[in-house]
Amino acid sequence: MTLSRDQIAARLAEAGYIADGELATAVSLMQLLKRPLLLEGEAGVGKTEVAKALASVHSTELIRLQCYEGLDQAAALYEWNYQRQLLAIEAHKVEAGGVRMADIEDQIFSEKYLLERPLLAAIRRERPPVLLIDEVDRADEEFEAFLLELLSDWQVSIPELGTITAVSIPHVVLTSNGTRELSDALRRRCLYHYVDYPDVDREARIITAHLPAAGASLSLQIARMVEKIRKEELRKVPGVAETLDWAAALVGLDVRDLREAPEAVHETLMCLLKTREDKARFKPEVTQRLLGRVA
Numbered sequence: 001m002t003l004s005r006d007q008i009a010a011r012l013a014e015a016g017y018i019a020d021g022e023l024a025t026a027v028s029l030m031q032l033l034k035r036p037l038l039l040e041g042e043a044g045v046g047k048t049e050v051a052k053a054l055a056s057v058h059s060t061e062l063i064r065l066q067c068y069e070g071l072d073q074a075a076a077l078y079e080w081n082y083q084r085q086l087l088a089i090e091a092h093k094v095e096a097g098g099v100r101m102a103d104i105e106d107q108i109f110s111e112k113y114l115l116e117r118p119l120l121a122a123i124r125r126e127r128p129p130v131l132l133i134d135e136v137d138r139a140d141e142e143f144e145a146f147l148l149e150l151l152s153d154w155q156v157s158i159p160e161l162g163t164i165t166a167v168s169i170p171h172v173v174l175t176s177n178g179t180r181e182l183s184d185a186l187r188r189r190c191l192y193h194y195v196d197y198p199d200v201d202r203e204a205r206i207i208t209a210h211l212p213a214a215g216a217s218l219s220l221q222i223a224r225m226v227e228k229i230r231k232e233e234l235r236k237v238p239g240v241a242e243t244l245d246w247a248a249a250l251v252g253l254d255v256r257d258l259r260e261a262p263e264a265v266h267e268t269l270m271c272l273l274k275t276r277e278d279k280a281r282f283k284p285e286v287t288q289r290l291l292g293r294v295a
Contacts, residue, residue, distance in 0.1 A: 003028060008057070017046070017053035018198075018206045026193040027054065036151055036172035038136075038187065041195035043177050044239015050195075051132035051173040058171065061129040065118035067139040073146055077156060079115045088113070109160035119147075123154060123166035131170040136186075137179045148186050198240065200227050206240060207247045214251050221258045221294050222247050225265075228290040229272060232281070238272040246271035259291055 003011065008031075009024035019027070027050070030037040039047040055062035065076055116124070122131040136144065150156060154166035174190060176182060198206060200223045207219040214222070226243050238246075249268045255261045266287040273279045 003031060003057075011057040012050075012053050013209070015053040015056035016209055017049055018202055018209055019050075020198075020202060023050070023193055023195065026191055030171070030191055033191070034169055036174055036190040038174045038176065038182075038190035038192050039195050040176045040178060040192070042197070042237065042239070044237075044241055045195045045197055046240045047175040047195050048132065048134055049240075051130050051134075051175075054171060054173065055130040058128075058130065060127055060171075061125065062132060063118050063122045063125075063129045063170070064132040064134060067133065067135045067137075067143075069138055069140065071139045071143050073143075075117060076119050076143070076147075077117050078120045078158060079117065080109070081113045081115050084113055111161075114158075114161075119150060120156060120164070122170040122172075123150075123156070123168070124164070125168060125170070128168040129170050131172045133172065133174045135177060135179075136174045137176040137182060141183065144183055144186055148183075148189060151189055197230060197237075198223075200224055203227075203240065203243060207244065210244050211247050211251055214247050215256075218250070218256060218258070219247065222250065224294045225258060225290060226272065228293055229269075232286075232290075234273070234278045234281070235275045236273075236278060238274075242272045242274070258294055262288055262291055265291060 005021065005024045005028045008028045009019050009021070012019045012024065012027070026037055029035075039050060041047055051064075052062060118131070122129055133147070136147070139147075151172065154169055155163055157163050174186075197203075200220070203223040203226065204216070204219040207214055207222055208216060211219075222243065226238060226246070230237050246268060249271050250258075250261075250264065253261075253264050253268070255264050258265050262284075266282075266284050269282055269287065270279070273282060
């Protein structure tokens with residue numbers, strides 16, 4: 001059964017992810033059309049969390065493939081357990097000196113010695129999992145081409161075992177931070193949504209959802225302050241995860257109103273500012289100036 005946009009938004013909220021209307025629509029269409037969903041945006045805006053929440057919505061397993069430069073098929077698809085294979089060969093030599101090599105090969109290149117990696121595991125599950133292909137832009141173009149073939153045919157070829165066809169089609173979420181341009185072929189294969197930093201109201205709801213102790217008033221103040229900070233000339237703009245860390249710190253210090261605790265606000269900005277340059281830029285007077293704009 002395909003869930004509507006409003007149902008998806010409600011289910012994601014129950015899982016702790018506050019989605020806007022466009023993202024909820026994208027996820028709903030992803031289910032309807034059974035297409036991968038490509039989420040692009042700056043680091044820290046919550047792209048990975050979409051997949052985690054989606055796994056909770058469907059009460060299914062989350063299988064994650066973390067991409068990196070030099071990622072190859074062996075790390076993403078499957079490998080043979082070489083150590084166990086060598087031990088098995090030695091055991092055969094001891095137990096049956098006249099055994100044929102072909103018989104040994106048939107045994108050691110079997111399911112027993114196959115190590116599933118994320119992509120193979122995802123297509124062999126009885127219940128469709130959520131397959132998160134995280135930071136696909138960090139992998140090289142050759143791996144992207146291989147990935148495209150898998151997402152198109154939902155089958156893989158293992159020379160020793162033959163063609164393995166998907167038992168079920170996983171819910172696929174790909175994320176990209178835009179470190180390199182993805183191919184047109186991959187983009188055509190996927191539905192697309194750009195995940196931006198949340199607006200003030202939605203970020204306040206995110207804080208409240210994760211930290212009920214913050215309360216509506218403080219959550220709104222924090223969201224407004226973070227919005228002001230993001231507009232400053234920063235080397236690394238704080239994401240939602242940093243906002244939640246900061247909110248947790250303020251709640252832990254029993255801050256109830258940012259304007260009444262300027263010292264605590266300034267001292268805890270280390271939760272948001274993650275480079276030496278950004279910390280140096282934020283003098284106490286800068287913090288005070290921004291606090292003056294938080295109604």
